[in-house]
Amino acid sequence: MKPLLSVRNLSTRFDTFDGSVYAVNDVSFDLKAGETLAVVGESGSGKSVTMLSLLGLLPRSTWVTGSAIFAPEGFELDLLSVSKAELNSLRGNKISIIFQDALRSLNPVMTVGEQITESLITHHQYNKNGAHKRAVELLEMVGIAQPDKRYYAYPHMFSGGMRQRAMIAIAISCTPDILIADEPTTALDVTIQAQIVELTRRLQQDLGIAVIWITHDLGVVAGLADRVMVMYGGTGVEIAPVDLLYENPGHPYTAGLLGAIPSIAGSSADRLVSIEGAPPDLFQEPRHCQFAWRCRYVFDRCWKEKPPGYIISPGQVVKCFYDGREKTPRVEE
Amino acid sequence: MLRYLLSRLISSAALLLGVLFLVFMLLHLTGDPVSLMVSRYASPEDIEALREELGFNRPLLVQFGDFLSGAFQGDFGSSFRYRQPAMDLVLQRIPATIELASVALLMAILMGVTIGILGGSNPNTILDSIARGIGLLGQTIPTFWLGLILIIIFSLRLGWFPSFGRETFTFLGLTLPDQSIVLPAFALSLFTTGQLARFTRSAVMEVMNEDYVTTARSKGLKKKRIYFKYILKNSAIPLISIIGVQFSYLLSGSIYIETIFSWPGLGSLLAEAVGTRDFFLVQATAFFTSLVVIGLHLLTDLVYVLVDPRIRYR
Amino acid sequence: LILSLLAITGCGRPDAADDTVTGDEVPAESVLRVALQTNPNTIEPATGDTRTASNVAWSIFNSLVWLNDEGVIVPALAESWTLSEDGLVYTFKLRQDVVFHNGYPFTADDVVFTWERGRGSGITYRESFLAVAEMVKIDNYTVEARVEAPNAFVLPLMNEHWGILSKQYHEEVGEEGYLKHPIGTGPFKFVEWLAGDRIVLEAFEDYWEEGYPKVDRLIYRPIPDTATRFAALINDDIDIVSNLGPEQADAIETAENVSLVTYGQDRVFYVAFNNMSTGIGTPIEDKLVRQAMSYAIDYDAIIERLFDGNAERISGFIIPGNLGFDPSITPYPYDPARAKELLAEAGYPDGFTIQMAGPAATYTNFEQVLQAVVGYWAEIGIQVELEFMESGKYWELQANRELPPLFGDSWSAGTGEAYPRLIGSVGGEDASYAAWLDPVLVEMIREVEKTADSVERGKVYTRIMQYMHENPPFIYLYAPTAFEAINNRVKNYNPRISEQYFLKGVSIE
């Protein structure tokens, strides 16, 4: 089956006064219809920029290269080369996105309801009344009590969880093919996070939306994702089906991440596995493995070239010259 | 909401009281006004008698008390020079000044906000530099100098506008100024235009970086909608609170502009009253100017509350 | 917001301008528009505190007598008058055909009332009324004015400040009401006064002088700024502008629609010395020093450069045109060498340092003149610390005799005689603004007061002039030339040296 979205060699560079920032480097991944892809990585690893690049939402003086073939039923186009107008007609319609901080993502001077109707009116020629009715339905769908009243509320009158629900309502209002959720629960409490995760999962099943879920919480990923992409220093260092990744991480960084989480069941006597050092500086164009600074298996080659993607098991692609299983540098076939 | 209103009202009243006190004290520091009031030929006894009559030889606080109770009854004393109740003189002049300041404010808003938006939404472009330049220029050209230059160019050389005075016409029962207001209002407005351009520019720049604007773009909304409903509406909020302050600048600036353009408003009255140290008249002028300013502050606060839903339900 | 503000503004002044007419709206009506330099405080002669104010007032009011264009006192509301032998009683026969603007008849009661009111402590020119000790109504059209000692200035003072008020109307509206809406017997009647904006007068159809006034409407517009006044004139927005700067004369001469009117003024600009308070013990008490300082100034350069030649050299407080002027007395020439000699003679070969004050923004170019004067003094070694004060404060200090040893000022005289400026500035202890006390001089001034005969008085004046030249209490700087400009459609405009104007005869083409 053809993937719904197929991103190839996506790179994004910001030109700033202090120099160029190489925020995303050579990211490739596929997204199938209806599946959930989790993108994990630490702060600054390029998760958000990757997604914003796809939607053309980055500021001026940004350079995006690569391709992103979006192929829902009926048509096919490259998100990175279509016209602005065409992209605009997809945004919020076929592809929508929700952000981490729901309060700051909602217009403070517009009612929540009006913000939901906007996409409907823009993309689906709803009239005012129809849009209103639909918006109330959507509010109800995302679990907001008294939706007809809450329609007229302003964002600041909602609690954190409710705002995120409202954001979800906006995002799914046009029943998109892809929903990108950029750390939607990071700002929320554990108990509220559980509510939102639950809600998204339910809506995804009901509506058959493909979800890209960005997070740095490996716990959330475990329960939510079909496949996982791990990002480090702007590169997708590993992509794998979720079980495979947790059982058998192919990249030293992935392994490090998993080791850094204490397990509830585990004993407190064990030391946590920590990755020494700090994330890389993105001001230099990467010419070698970005993780080399911190990698305990680093050897000469790591400093000389960028590792290509090695398929180490079905569906598991790793960008690393070191073969963890064999405990030797990888040999080229 | 009501409570907010009430507390704003009370603090405004307190503010006014403070203003009265300040004006009163400052004036009394200037020395004795009586000697100014009498004729060139008056004898010392006459002066003493007048001083007695007007009560200037009593303790300051008592005088202040008197002054306050008078003020509450709308009695600000008589202008020495004009021999008329100070309040009448002031009331007569207030409309012209408010008219001038309002038109200037309107001009400033039209020009300043437009310039600010153009600059702010295209940061670091030529357009932005021009916008910043105009903004700065407005803030650095001395107001009265600008006024004179305008007279020379547009009145003397080109003859497009009258150089002085306030002419009016009546329309739908309203007395409105004719083109005679153009030059003075423009000269007066330029400073505020500059300020507003700057504020707008930075407000727009700030709003443009807000997540909700990115969200709006991610919804695939039309550019126009994003501009009006997201960027403008949100940048307007900080601007509202500035407008009160700007109006107060405009009222202040009218001291120069009204003198130059012979605009019959409070500013020229004040310049005159200060020059002749017309005790009660200065007091009344300063008080009513402050009253207008404070009133406007109150008004902008209320508008603020209406426009920004975040405050409304406090 | 703005709209509502405008609305408030609009509603606040329903009467603002619906009936004001500007220039060409109604062609049938002739309108004379006059620019004023300052805002009058009142438009009533006894309280209007500036020339500007009283000139407006004299369009509305009449006195018993007035000065004709030759500078001679002639009857006005008084048909005729007689003076008793002892010079103590003036008997005025009043005109019987005169009515006030509101139709009230003019009678002796009004004259007596005007006198009574004028003696009130709040009246600016109270002195003018105090000069008459008693005012008695003989019958409806006869009054007697009694003075305590013979005083040559009773009639000139009447001319200057006695605008006859209507007693009845004053009783009806009170003092404030009167000043707000003045009623007189003059050629124009009051229509409206928008403070700071305009004063509108209208021809009084029942005016007692046949054939006057010549225009239907008279509008005064206060325009404080020189450049603005100039622009208004060139733009045909104003018909008569006074107090122009000399530097604008050229520009006006080249303009087609306006012409320049120049005339000498009965005003003396001077630097005063103080020997009554702050000047005591300073070098300026020495006559030689004062003479030296007089020699040190290049008056011609000042007049040439700062006034484009448009001012008169003067040799004293009594100037050409004043009674008793002696042309044989010549002004001090510019002679720095002589000045140095005198200074050395007085014991100050290296000069000295002294303070001086001047009023700020009051007279044309006067601040610059004083600065130039100070510059010249510096050249003979006298260092002067010059301070300009806001005029209100300045006159307050002057009245309290707290000004520094030197100060610059000017004094006019509206009567054709130098008496007012003499009595005011060197008239002895009682004179409020005097800083110089010279008993000889005071004695001579008293003599002027007592001498009713003008020829005799002239002789006294000449003596005074001589004395004040030898023994100068002032540095006599110049008598200015006034610049006025009129639109070419204005006819019969005759400004007068006394700075007192009547516009009743002015017509518009």
Added chain:
Amino acid sequence: MITMKEQRNENNKNDLTGLLIDEESDRNIRARLWYIWRLLWRDKSGLIGLIVFLVIIFSAIFAPMLAPHDPLKIDLHASRQPPIWTEAGNPEHILGTDNLGRDLFSRIIYGSRVSIMVGFLGVSIAFSLGMMIGLFAGFKGGRTDNLIMTVTNMILALPYLVFVVFIAAVLGRSLLNVVLIFGLTNIPIFVRVTRGEVLRLREEGYIEAAISIGQKTPAIIFKHIMPNLIGPLITLATFEMSAMIFYEAGLGFLGLSVPPTVPSWGNMLAEGRQFLTVFPWMSIYPGLAIVITGFSMNLFGDWLRDVLDPRMRRMKK
């Protein structure tokens, strides 16, 4: 942020030497200066502002050396000469002369002294007193703070110029008075900014950290608050300085500024005003001097604000 490469290199070095540390701090100072230079270079308007500003200060300080004539020297025979580039221009007087024949160029140079003095001293007064009161209010909190802020806001709500004019008229003309007026009337704005900053800084973790390690209050103010306060206040100061120069001109116009014998831009404007129609240069050049000075100070102030406010810097990308 320090790159790992550097860290690695450092591992090879022999640490623990005082020498190294001195070298490091030296590197730091130079790096900072270099950084500031780069910031100036990339925002040219700030650079221009700074340069013009420095030129003006320079000319104010060295006025006696720079001015070709005595600014007070009256020469009636040389009065009203137009600037050198007009036909009637006199090479003696570059910008021409005024009504009393004083050299305009020299007067403008000397005038910068008054302007800078008014601006500098005025701001110094407002700055120092305002900062002290603001610090006090912000730190004391409670009723004291409320009272101070009520008074401050009250004064800020007044029509500013009306009061400045009023006070100036009361006090009379002198440089000291002008400085005092601007200095004193601008205290509230410094109070407000200082207090706002103090309240913000008090929330900063490092202040709480300083309290938690038992630091004394004066030390907290001087070591932790003040250095961080200086930035915003200096930015404000540049703006206020240009505003004061602007307002000085206004006072000059009303005849309320420094005595007319002192060459100040405001006075020159006021004197030239009546000749504007006939000898326009008398007021145009002092006017330009005011505009250029204000412009440069504002440009520099804008730059400073952008640089000092990390939020703004990020916005500029």
Added chain:
Amino acid sequence: MEKLLRVENISKYFDLKSGLFKFGGAQVVRAVDNVSFELYKNQTLGLVGESGCGKSTLGRVILRLQEPTSGTVYFEDTNLSLLKPEELRRFRIKMQIVFQDSYSSLNPRHSIGEIIAEPMTIHTRMTQHEIRARTYELLNLVGLKPSHASRFPHEFSGGQRQRINIARTLALYPSFVICDEPISALDVSIQAQVVNLLRDLQKELGITFLFIAHDLSMVKYISDRIAVMYLGKIMELAGSDLLFANPLHPYTQSLISAIPIPSPQEERMRKAVVLEGEVPSPVNPPAGCVFHTRCPVADDLCSSSEPDYSEHNPGHFVACHYAAVRRVE
């Protein structure tokens, strides 16, 4: 076990109104409401709870960085509330705090060396040389290099900054350190570095920790005992293994069940209790048991009367009418 610190009935209310003119009834935030517990020497007490439930405030009040509204804190035998400001300032040598925000708790204008040396210059008479030596020692202790002393905070990564914070708190050998969410702002790969460091330090120096966090799994890893807070009150307190094995309070139960497990199989097996609704505002806390609005097993009793906070089993404190009676499932 030896007690180091005793907190008795401590409360902290914030007054929301300010200004010269106040209208209407006082609005107070009950940030911490009648909390009592004890801390044992050389142990770590974990404190968890949702955002805004008063954890940081409790920490600050214990150290008297904020004055409590009521209640007392005993440090060994000293009643901290009775100390005069100057005494308190000196007392601070013994108790320190590591703040949540590693970025803002270091003055950007001071070098690392100055920052770490500050406590020593305040409280000791050490010479410059001694201070420098101790600074290097501390830097080594927290895994940084002495050459870093002359650098400025912005040159360090979050983890390194947090280490600098820790070095500063350790400068004067404190016996008690509050760690207020020291790792929340850090990246996952860095978190472990700091947690390992804290545990090592405790072992080496015998420090007592109050470890505040909202990440239950991390708290469990580092703490000997755990207290669970909700809306300003402690709901449950017990030894960490005990708490996880047998949570008595419905809130604790749902919290534990909501922790995502980083293992796909287990995560799929987990039956989470998803609590309904939102956390009520501390300005207007619900009557009765503050948790009753979201509690799946609450009844009328819960909404009317407030449960006692009492020792249900030895060492296991809980505030619930139905502790161990009803379980959420």
